Amino acid sequence: MSDGNSARVEGPRCIALVGPFASGKTTLLEAILARTDAINRQGTIAEKNTVGDASPEARAHQMSVEANIAETDFMGDQFTFIDCPGSIEFGFEAAPILAGVDLAVVVAEADDKKIPALQVILKGLEDRGIPRILFLNKIDKTEVSVRQTLEMLQSASSVPLVLRHIPIRQNDVVTGFIDLALERAFVYREHAASELIDMTDADRAREAEARYTMLETLADYDDGLMEQLLEDIQPDQDQIFQDLAKETREGVICPVLIGSAEGANGIGRLLKAIRHEALAIDDTRARLGVAASDDGAVQVLKTLHTTHGGKLSIVRVLSGTVGDGAEFTGPDGPVGRVSGVFRIAGQQATKRNAAVAGETVGLGKLDDAQTGTTLSTAKEAPPQVVTLTPPEPVLGTAVSSAERRDDVKLSSALTKAVEEDPSLRVTHVQDTGETVLEGQGEMHLRVALERLTGKYGISVDTHDPRIPYKETIRASTTVRGRHKKQSGGHGQFGDVVLEIAPRPRGAGFAFDEKISGGSVPRNYFSAIEAGIVEYLDRGPLGFPVVDVAVTLTDGSYHSVDSSDQAFRTAAQVGMREGMPLCKPVLLEPILKVEIAVPSEATPRVNGIVSQRRGQILGFDARPGWQGWDVVEAMIPQSEIRDLIIELRSATAGVGTFEAHFDHLADLSGKLADQAIERASAQAA
Numbered sequence: 001m002s003d004g005n006s007a008r009v010e011g012p013r014c015i016a017l018v019g020p021f022a023s024g025k026t027t028l029l030e031a032i033l034a035r036t037d038a039i040n041r042q043g044t045i046a047e048k049n050t051v052g053d054a055s056p057e058a059r060a061h062q063m064s065v066e067a068n069i070a071e072t073d074f075m076g077d078q079f080t081f082i083d084c085p086g087s088i089e090f091g092f093e094a095a096p097i098l099a100g101v102d103l104a105v106v107v108a109e110a111d112d113k114k115i116p117a118l119q120v121i122l123k124g125l126e127d128r129g130i131p132r133i134l135f136l137n138k139i140d141k142t143e144v145s146v147r148q149t150l151e152m153l154q155s156a157s158s159v160p161l162v163l164r165h166i167p168i169r170q171n172d173v174v175t176g177f178i179d180l181a182l183e184r185a186f187v188y189r190e191h192a193a194s195e196l197i198d199m200t201d202a203d204r205a206r207e208a209e210a211r212y213t214m215l216e217t218l219a220d221y222d223d224g225l226m227e228q229l230l231e232d233i234q235p236d237q238d239q240i241f242q243d244l245a246k247e248t249r250e251g252v253i254c255p256v257l258i259g260s261a262e263g264a265n266g267i268g269r270l271l272k273a274i275r276h277e278a279l280a281i282d283d284t285r286a287r288l289g290v291a292a293s294d295d296g297a298v299q300v301l302k303t304l305h306t307t308h309g310g311k312l313s314i315v316r317v318l319s320g321t322v323g324d325g326a327e328f329t330g331p332d333g334p335v336g337r338v339s340g341v342f343r344i345a346g347q348q349a350t351k352r353n354a355a356v357a358g359e360t361v362g363l364g365k366l367d368d369a370q371t372g373t374t375l376s377t378a379k380e381a382p383p384q385v386v387t388l389t390p391p392e393p394v395l396g397t398a399v400s401s402a403e404r405r406d407d408v409k410l411s412s413a414l415t416k417a418v419e420e421d422p423s424l425r426v427t428h429v430q431d432t433g434e435t436v437l438e439g440q441g442e443m444h445l446r447v448a449l450e451r452l453t454g455k456y457g458i459s460v461d462t463h464d465p466r467i468p469y470k471e472t473i474r475a476s477t478t479v480r481g482r483h484k485k486q487s488g489g490h491g492q493f494g495d496v497v498l499e500i501a502p503r504p505r506g507a508g509f510a511f512d513e514k515i516s517g518g519s520v521p522r523n524y525f526s527a528i529e530a531g532i533v534e535y536l537d538r539g540p541l542g543f544p545v546v547d548v549a550v551t552l553t554d555g556s557y558h559s560v561d562s563s564d565q566a567f568r569t570a571a572q573v574g575m576r577e578g579m580p581l582c583k584p585v586l587l588e589p590i591l592k593v594e595i596a597v598p599s600e601a602t603p604r605v606n607g608i609v610s611q612r613r614g615q616i617l618g619f620d621a622r623p624g625w626q627g628w629d630v631v632e633a634m635i636p637q638s639e640i641r642d643l644i645i646e647l648r649s650a651t652a653g654v655g656t657f658e659a660h661f662d663h664l665a666d667l668s669g670k671l672a673d674q675a676i677e678r679a680s681a682q683a684a
């Protein structure tokens, strides 16, 4: 049977499967592998026997926590499919992958709660100019009409969604479909290819109407077709296939196919559409602005640290042939020599021969290669096709190894974790002395921690990161600090008079001296200042002290017993006595927060911010995001902790925020008392 003669391109393809959480991407990959005989039997998520999601973390949570890669052949063409996780928390995994694919299959379902997530995904593809086909999955359990579903889904796409299939229903169950381009009806067969059937008169009438709607949209981009429609001339079928392919490749439309990944229905049709409508590497290279060349050039889609084989860079070969021993250069210089070319299938990597342009393979031992970069075998640094900026983390946890001997192991495992997933961040917080692992949400962090244990065998302790409170003073005092030990032998003597005064917020610490008549010799000044600075590490409330001025106004010395150490101690004695008299006050860090949400959630954000002692600064439309707002607010750091969880629940999972330190503000009353109590308990 013909699929139409659209100008089909040749060569190995790389296709991303994307879509909202649990829309059926991993199941679709499984169905595709079964349909193309890459596996004998289709596994299911429930039975935990799918090719994708085979890592212990993915199996445990029954969700994709990283991209799954599998290769197959269909009608003589080679395809690599990359199933990208749907959860927004693992969303950054897809960014470097999408840079190297020919087409994205967006797996969606008739669920209005998932429309905001679908919008985020489609916008990402639209912004990057990636051609896309929408697979309307779970048609086996869809009760609403496809027409209504399409209207709902359309709000998430900025280009027309073009329905290519309509369902055939019997007793409210979808039993097959009509392909509007082929004008043929098929009945689904469980886990087998659909069978061609005759159309009933009623189906023929529905088909004619739906087909006309499809043609009208195609005609918006094809004047010749528009004229034919106006003159009531039946367009040629090849022409329709050509229009579909051209307009899909240009990204001006998004065709919609229907099916059921679980029942393996509609899979053959989807594969045929991909085969005809996806571009191949020559066009993708043009989209990425990479010149054709005999030099090997690759795009790094993902990095894996395998427990035995070392580092594996999953790449799409953009040009040339890439084999063992190839030496690659990245944006910052040489990245290593390939040791092993691997075929990737789920969790398995098997050695293979050299890879040609268009193929997606694993390259071993490119130690300095980074995910998202373009590498070349030419000596000079290759132009980069994308710049990837990981989203700012939204949640953090302090981590430490349960066993001291694992400290070094933990630090190297954390480095590898961030290399595999740059949307994780590890910070060593000087103020609190903690190592904080930050990421995109609870599950993201949980999986990262599980990997530390599962993959590297490190047992990790975690707790909420401490808030880096500070303290300052509100009043001045003058105090004497004496240190005297003169009983027998070489004694110690230091004596200072210090004036302690507040400084404006943000002004920092200042030391001055107003010594007259040499009551304290000049050579002891720096030891006195050092003693004060040391004291300021932990003020009367238990926190680092900021914004104070200390002036040395007087003192005395002993020609034999005075020393740097004695004056240093005297200064600390003075500070210890004087500071509690200066009305100490706790300071809490306040963050400036930009919260991005769909506009209908904006009023709820106001409530969320004020509950967290926050102050709204204003809100505006989110640039480039139709129907979204950005709310600006100041929120105390201690109130941010689970902000992301509340925001996501108010926005069907898509709300997000960025926060940066802005200033310190006074904190008094019960909240201050609690913070002081907590700190002294932790210090004890």
Ligand SMILES: Nc1nc2c(ncn2[C@@H]2O[C@H](COP(=O)(O)OP(=O)(O)OP(=O)(O)O)[C@@H](O)[C@H]2O)c(=O)[nH]1
Residues within 6 Å of the ligand: 019, 020, 021, 022, 023, 024, 025, 026, 027, 028, 044, 045, 046, 062, 063, 064, 065, 084, 085, 086, 087, 107, 137, 138, 139, 140, 141, 259, 260, 261, 262, 263
């Ligand atoms: N009824 C029905 N259920 C399906 C279909 N496809 C997938 N499912 C179910 O939907 C759930 C999610 O499927 P997955 O394949 O894990 O979805 P996913 O999109 O890969 O999920 P994430 O990557 O974790 O976002 C599973 O329980 C599947 O069995 C389908 O066609 N029909």
